[in-house]
Amino acid sequence: MYLPPQFNSKNNSNAAELIRSNPLASLISVDDTGLPFVSHIPLHLEEQGGQSVLLGHVAKANPHWRYLGARPRALVTFMGPHAYLSPRVYPDLTRVPSWNYLAVHCTVQASLVEDPTEKDALLKKLIADHEPAYAEQWRALGDEFAQKMLAGIVGFELRVTDLQCKLKINQHRPESFESMKAMYASGNDNERSLASWMERLGMAPQRPTGDG
Numbered sequence: 001m002y003l004p005p006q007f008n009s010k011n012n013s014n015a016a017e018l019i020r021s022n023p024l025a026s027l028i029s030v031d032d033t034g035l036p037f038v039s040h041i042p043l044h045l046e047e048q049g050g051q052s053v054l055l056g057h058v059a060k061a062n063p064h065w066r067y068l069g070a071r072p073r074a075l076v077t078f079m080g081p082h083a084y085l086s087p088r089v090y091p092d093l094t095r096v097p098s099w100n101y102l103a104v105h106c107t108v109q110a111s112l113v114e115d116p117t118e119k120d121a122l123l124k125k126l127i128a129d130h131e132p133a134y135a136e137q138w139r140a141l142g143d144e145f146a147q148k149m150l151a152g153i154v155g156f157e158l159r160v161t162d163l164q165c166k167l168k169i170n171q172h173r174p175e176s177f178e179s180m181k182a183m184y185a186s187g188n189d190n191e192r193s194l195a196s197w198m199e200r201l202g203m204a205p206q207r208p209t210g211d212g
Contacts, residue, residue, distance in 0.1 A: 001103070001105050001164060001166060003164055003166055004172075006171050006172045007166050007167055007168045007171065008164070008165070008166065009165040009166070009167045010165075011165075012052075012163070012165075014165055014167065014200075015104045015163055015165040016045060016052075018078055018080045018102055018103075018104050018165065019043070019045045019054075019078050019104055020045055020129075021080065022078050022079060022080050022081075023042045023043055023044070023045075023078075023129065023130075024040060024041070024042050024078075025040070025041060025042070025043045025054070025056070025076050025077065025078050026038050026039075026040055026076070026077045026078075026079075027039045027040075027041060027043075027056070027064065027074060027075075027076050027158075028074060028075040028076070028077065029064060029067040029068055029071060029074045029075075030067065030071055031063070031067055032067070032070075037063075037064060037067055039058055039062060039064045041056050041057070041058060042056065042126060042129075042130070043055065043056040043076065043158070044056065044122075044125045044126050044129055046125070051159060051160065052106075052159075052160040052163070053157055053158065053159050053160065054076060054106065054108065054157075054158040054160065055113075055122050055125060055126070055155070055156075055157055055158070056122075056126075056155070056156060056158070057113075057119065057122065057123070057126075057153045057154060057155040057156065058153065058154060058156075059152060059153055060151070060152050060153060060154055061152075065112060065154040065156065068110040068112065068156055069110075069112055072109050072110040072111065073107070073108070073109060073110075074107075074108050074110055074158065075105065075106070075107060075108070076105070076106040076108055076158060077103065077104070077105050077106075078103065078104040078105075078106075079101065079102075079103050080101065080102030080103060080104070080193075081101070081102055081189075081190040081191075081193035081194050081197070082099065082100065082101035082102070082190055082194075083099070083100055083101075083184065083187065083188070083190045083191045083194055084097065084098075084099055085097065085098040085099060085100050085170065085180065086183070088179075089170075089176040089179040089180040089183060090173070090175065090176050090179075091175055091176075098170070100168050100169050100170060100194055101166075101168055102166065102167050102168070102169075102194075102197060103165075103166045104163065104164070104165050104166075105163070105164045105166075106158070106160045106162070106163050106164075107160070107161050107162040107163075108158035108159060108160055108161065109158070109159045109161055110156050110157070110158050110159075111156065111157050111159075112154060112155070112156050113154070113155030113156055113157060114154060114155070116147060116150045116151070118155065119150045119153065119154075119155045120146065120150060122155045123138070123150075123155075124138075167197065167201065169194060169197060169198055169201070169203065171201075171203065174203075177198075177203060180198075181195050181198050181203075184198070
């Protein structure tokens, strides 16, 4: 993605926080005709031997797993909070509207997970992310039902080989800090989240300079 230096976060904890807070990813591969093929799926992030790995699955009827098997290199994107930015946050009028957003792009190398025991372990990690209490219900459904459900999906591990984290919150316009933060802090969920990220990143208003 287009990544100007002022928006390029090199802090991996920022990327991990965005992924875990916004787990619905766009998994992008190339289909058999050479066109991009996209599946929107939740992914689980974990560290394995110092490398970030994303775990997920698709329905067996979804051809995406076949594309991953044939062409394992793929792209995964995560979109964090985003919001419109009005030019009224600036002290002068020579400005235009913009949009602030946080995003992570991961280049990955895929390997399929087809063994039922391994798929069950993968599912339990996703359950633990979103509804830990459901794990007991899943176990109570019985082996026959569980095996039927597991046969209907294909899991995969996506090893992250490159990562880009873009935090676009008007860092290059410090004169807008106070009014932008106030506007976002009193806005909708996305806007309040952006205000929190401004705090997290330690963004500060422009300080006046002078001889005295």
